[in-house]
Every structure is written in structure tokens, then in C-alpha cells.
Amino acid sequence: MSQDAIVMLKEDHKEVRGLFREFQKASTTPARKEAIVRKVIELLTVHTHLENEVMYPRVRALLPELEDDVLESYEEHHVADVLVMELAAMDRTDERFVAKATVLIENVTHHIEEEEQDWFPKVREGLTRTQLREIGDELAAARATAPRSPAQPSALKKTIDAVIA
16 A cells, blocks of 8 residues: 655654664763664665655655745755765764764754654645655655665765765
8 A cells, every 4th residue: 555755754754863862862882873873874865865866856846836945955965965974984983973973963853843844744735645645656666776875876976966066
């Protein structure tokens, strides 16, 4: 059965937020923090790919009045992409590892809150259930082939484009 695109993206957000909370706990060891960051990098690489390649273009085409919101989201992903690429090259012994991960968490949390409180309601109001399920099917298909690492060619191209743009 098809799943609503917004429900799918919110599930991703929930998983990432849970990892963020664990990272921020004082009791989380440096080794666990590094493992969490590796998982967050994977999840964000997939998630931003899905939004950039499927959700945003489809919503932009169907709801042109949301173009400014979509463009802002692309820019927020740009910031996350740069941080993810930098974190992927670090380990927990780097003096800026925790600080950079914290900045990523702050930026992504802001982005998630904007999407869930402002953008998703506008999209849900503007699209039909059928359209949201169709986009959900496209998201599911794209997830199967989405890059899992910022070093994979499709993710790397997106990051390079973000850095030189």
C-alpha cells in the first residue's frame, strides 16, 4: 500500500531527532558519539537526496506558490551537506568534531521544525491524498537507490555543486 510522502519524511525526522537526543546526552561516550554521527550522516544523505530529487521538485511543480519555501529548503540542505561532508572526514579525536556535529544538529533541527510546522501543512493543504501517496511511491523507489554516504558519486556531485555554487 502506498504511503503518504509527508508521513514518510516525518518518520525520517523522528529517527534523526532520536539520534540527536542521544548524541547530546552527557553520558554518551565519545565512541558512541562517533557512531551516532556516522549513522546521522547516512540518514541525512538519504533523506536530503529524497527531498532534493523527489519531494521538492514535485511540490514546486504542483504548488508554485511554495517556490520560496522550496528554495529556502534547498539552501538549508546546502548547509547540512557541507557539514556532513566535513564530518565524514573527521573522527572523534578531532577537536572540532563535537562542535561541528552540534552545529549540524542545530541546523537540521531548525530545518525539521520549519518543515513540520510550516511547510508540510501547506503541502498537505495544497495536494490531494492521491498526490501525496504518488509522491510517497516515488520516495520509496528513490530510497532504494539513494546514496548512503556523501562520498558516493550522486551525493558527492550534489555536495560539490553546493560548495561551488
